[in-house]
Amino acid sequence: MFKPTQVKQQEKLEEKSKLDTEKREVKQIEKAPKITKELVEEEKAYRRGTLTIRDLIAPASMQVRPDHLRLGEKFVRTIFVIGYPRYISVGWFAPIINMSTTFDVAMFFYPVKSALILKQLKKRVGALEAQIIADAEKGAARDPLRETALRDIEALRDALTQGTEKFFQFALYVTIYAEDKDELDNLTDQIEDIIGSRLVFSKKVFFQAEQGFNSTLPLANDELSVTFNMNSSPAASSFPFISSELTSDNGILYGINRHNNSLILFDRFSLQNANSVVFATSGAGKSYAIKLEVMRSLMMGTDVIIIDPEHEYKHMSDAVGGTYINISLASENKINPFDLPSAIAGGAKPEDIIRSAVITIKGLIRLMLGELTHEEDSIVDRALLETYAKKDITATSDLSKVEVPIMQDFQDILEGMEGGADLALRLRKYTLGTFAGLFNSPTNVKMDNQLVCFSVRDLEDELRPIAIYDIITYIWNVVRSEMKKRILVIDEAWWLMQHEDSAKFIYALVKRCRKYYLGVTTITQDVNDFLTSPYGKAIVTNSSLQLLMKQSPAAIDLIQKTFVLTEGEKYLLLESALGEGIFFAGMKHAAIKVVASYTEDQLITSDPRQLLEIEEAKKEFAEQMESEEGAGAEGQEPENMSNMET
Numbered sequence: 001m002f003k004p005t006q007v008k009q010q011e012k013l014e015e016k017s018k019l020d021t022e023k024r025e026v027k028q029i030e031k032a033p034k035i036t037k038e039l040v041e042e043e044k045a046y047r048r049g050t051l052t053i054r055d056l057i058a059p060a061s062m063q064v065r066p067d068h069l070r071l072g073e074k075f076v077r078t079i080f081v082i083g084y085p086r087y088i089s090v091g092w093f094a095p096i097i098n099m100s101t102t103f104d105v106a107m108f109f110y111p112v113k114s115a116l117i118l119k120q121l122k123k124r125v126g127a128l129e130a131q132i133i134a135d136a137e138k139g140a141a142r143d144p145l146r147e148t149a150l151r152d153i154e155a156l157r158d159a160l161t162q163g164t165e166k167f168f169q170f171a172l173y174v175t176i177y178a179e180d181k182d183e184l185d186n187l188t189d190q191i192e193d194i195i196g197s198r199l200v201f202s203k204k205v206f207f208q209a210e211q212g213f214n215s216t217l218p219l220a221n222d223e224l225s226v227t228f229n230m231n232s233s234p235a236a237s238s239f240p241f242i243s244s245e246l247t248s249d250n251g252i253l254y255g256i257n258r259h260n261n262s263l264i265l266f267d268r269f270s271l272q273n274a275n276s277v278v279f280a281t282s283g284a285g286k287s288y289a290i291k292l293e294v295m296r297s298l299m300m301g302t303d304v305i306i307i308d309p310e311h312e313y314k315h316m317s318d319a320v321g322g323t324y325i326n327i328s329l330a331s332e333n334k335i336n337p338f339d340l341p342s343a344i345a346g347g348a349k350p351e352d353i354i355r356s357a358v359i360t361i362k363g364l365i366r367l368m369l370g371e372l373t374h375e376e377d378s379i380v381d382r383a384l385l386e387t388y389a390k391k392d393i394t395a396t397s398d399l400s401k402v403e404v405p406i407m408q409d410f411q412d413i414l415e416g417m418e419g420g421a422d423l424a425l426r427l428r429k430y431t432l433g434t435f436a437g438l439f440n441s442p443t444n445v446k447m448d449n450q451l452v453c454f455s456v457r458d459l460e461d462e463l464r465p466i467a468i469y470d471i472i473t474y475i476w477n478v479v480r481s482e483m484k485k486r487i488l489v490i491d492e493a494w495w496l497m498q499h500e501d502s503a504k505f506i507y508a509l510v511k512r513c514r515k516y517y518l519g520v521t522t523i524t525q526d527v528n529d530f531l532t533s534p535y536g537k538a539i540v541t542n543s544s545l546q547l548l549m550k551q552s553p554a555a556i557d558l559i560q561k562t563f564v565l566t567e568g569e570k571y572l573l574l575e576s577a578l579g580e581g582i583f584f585a586g587m588k589h590a591a592i593k594v595v596a597s598y599t600e601d602q603l604i605t606s607d608p609r610q611l612l613e614i615e616e617a618k619k620e621f622a623e624q625m626e627s628e629e630g631a632g633a634e635g636q637e638p639e640n641m642s643n644m645e646t
Ligand SMILES: Nc1ncnc2c1ncn2[C@@H]1O[C@H](COP(=O)(O)OP(=O)(O)OP(=O)(O)O)[C@@H](O)[C@H]1O
Pocket: 280, 281, 282, 283, 284, 285, 286, 287, 288, 289, 525, 578, 579, 580, 594, 595, 596, 604, 605, 606, 607, 608
């Protein structure tokens, strides 16, 4: 039932509650400032008790003295440059940068409007010319100083007007840090001497120690304001990184320059040839450095082929999706030494191709059979040509359509030849005997991957040089067939330097590969053997890139002679730590430290302890994935069931 009084009551009640809430809100607002203030105080008190990064890095105290600061335990002083000579060479500042002490350098460049300078220069020219004319009228001797100044100014006026030069006010400050006052004074003298020897004049701060320190903080805050007028070329010559030649725009990171902590970035294909040699004692980090180079080169699109006698590139190869080919007596992979390149860039004649193949195979036969007499040599030569001819491979054939012979064919020919029976008998070991199978079948490996590794670890020591020779012949054929940017890494190259024929072969390869866009990296720990061999030495001279790491005292003298090292560099190599050495690129060289990122390190390490850990982590991960998959499948079922029920 509808009752008007009830409605009124209801309205009153509503009004009252509205008023109440309003009152409450007002009260709350009145109370609020108090609460906020308390909160702020509390927050402040809390913050006072916590550490910030600023607290951590700030020195405990700072004391300002007339000519230096004491920053906690350290003594700090700033030196500023006040004047430069008329002529200054590029990189004059580098000796300071390369000093192995702690210091901060600040350079300020204040651009000045060219018009302003031109006006000033015009006035100077007027004054100088007037003086010169006056001298001439008086019949006085000419003044070379004035004439030089006039010429300099005129040249500068031209350059500024043409816009090839800009004008700056340039400020250069160096702040040094020392443990005590004596050291600070010594260091100051040292720096002033080095700068002074370039006829650059400097002074140390006096009653401006704090301003000096502030000016060299990375805040772009010049509180000293001691500037010198300069145009762009001399200002640029103060740029400190002269080892920039080892830092090029393109290429890959080889390591850190230990002289000045800059990066050694280099593109080996920008040099005369792209070959490189790496020498160091066992365990110095040769393979590690090259694996890093390989991974980084792959990223830049270079193809890489590796000959791996230690089975240590497998992990990396798997990680980057490379092809890993195991060559052994038991493996399925075969390479036929009689292969011919399908086509040669530049279109060589079949005649030349066959001749060069015969010479290469003869080298292999000599490795297999040992020294050959002159008669035997000519028999082998003739037999090889006949072996090819038997398969219709002659000077007139189209090499892309032929079927190449195998070792058995060669042996058959030898047996049928006068005086060849003995050779055939010696060769039987490789066609029928224990070593059969490795060299006596058509090639069935393919190199159609960006990274291809050939492992020869599982081969008998005796067979290893022969197999590597065979593999490199094959690679050489592929390289000549298709032009591509490629790197061939031959790890433990001393296997090949043991025999003259294989050493000669590598040398020929290193000498000729530039034309096919290939760079060969030879890694060896047997420095003495390598460098005393004439072929080894020639390989070094034909390699523009050289990496020397820790050397043994037994080998250091030979190394020093070969690479023309100073005494300092000699000791640097003797005392090098893991991954440290000297990096040569053409004529330039620098001390290097090879560094890898964590991920890279995980992929390339050969430390057995680390490898075991990685294997275990892999296993754990696989198990975890499995159990998660299982749990996921089980968990899904009931849910579906309940869905169906509803
Ligand atoms: N720059 C580096 N940083 C960290 N670890 C490194 C570095 N260089 C090498 N190592 C580690 O040192 C060990 C030896 O390195 P590596 O296998 O490259 O030696 P090697 O000179 O090739 O020796 P060998 O001549 O016996 O093949 C490896 O366990 C590798 O992980």
